[in-house]
Structures are given as C-alpha cells and as structure tokens.
Amino acid sequence: MDFIQEVFVEILNNSEVSVEIKGWDNETLLAAYKDKAALSLQKIKNILEDVALSDFDCIEEILNVYKNLGYIINHRHDFG
Numbered sequence: 001m002d003f004i005q006e007v008f009v010e011i012l013n014n015s016e017v018s019v020e021i022k023g024w025d026n027e028t029l030l031a032a033y034k035d036k037a038a039l040s041l042q043k044i045k046n047i048l049e050d051v052a053l054s055d056f057d058c059i060e061e062i063l064n065v066y067k068n069l070g071y072i073i074n075h076r077h078d079f080g
Contacts, residue, residue, distance in 0.1 A: 009033060040065055 047061045
C-alpha cells in the first residue's frame with residue numbers, strides 16, 4: 001500500500017471524518033478495499049502452494065500480483 005492509500009484507509013477508519021462519494025459510504029469503501037486485499041492474499045497463497053513453480057517463478061508471480069494492483073516494484077529481486 002502506498003502512502004496515499006494508507007492515509008485514505010486511516011481517514012476511513014476515523015469515525016470523526018466523513019468521505020462522501022456518490023453512492024458509497026465509508027463502510028462500503030473500506031469493505032471494497034479489504035475485499036481487494038483479501039483476494040490478493042488468496043492469489044499469493046495459491047502461488048505459494050503451486051509446487052509446479054520454481055522458486056524464481058513463484059517470486060515472479062507474486063510480484064505480478066503486486067504490479068497488477070498498481071504498485072511499483074523496484075528491482076529488489078535481481079537474481080542475475
């Protein structure tokens with residue numbers, strides 16, 4: 001989660017703050033965010049349990065989950 005997302009989630013968790021998006025309330029927004037997080041964790045769990053993947057491919061697949069969420073992944077996995 002990047003900084004802006006962390007701040008947004010913190011705002012939604014604060015009962016003194018109200019964010020209004022037409023057709024959405026704070027609880028619905030937070031639930032949608034948590035659903036996306038839970039789905040991503042399930043994808044990562046499935047990747048980790050896939051014995052057909054090499055360690056390299058396993059890490060690459062997990063990084064792809066993060067990339068598909070819109071996160072920028074730096075070159076911290078250089079196996080060269």
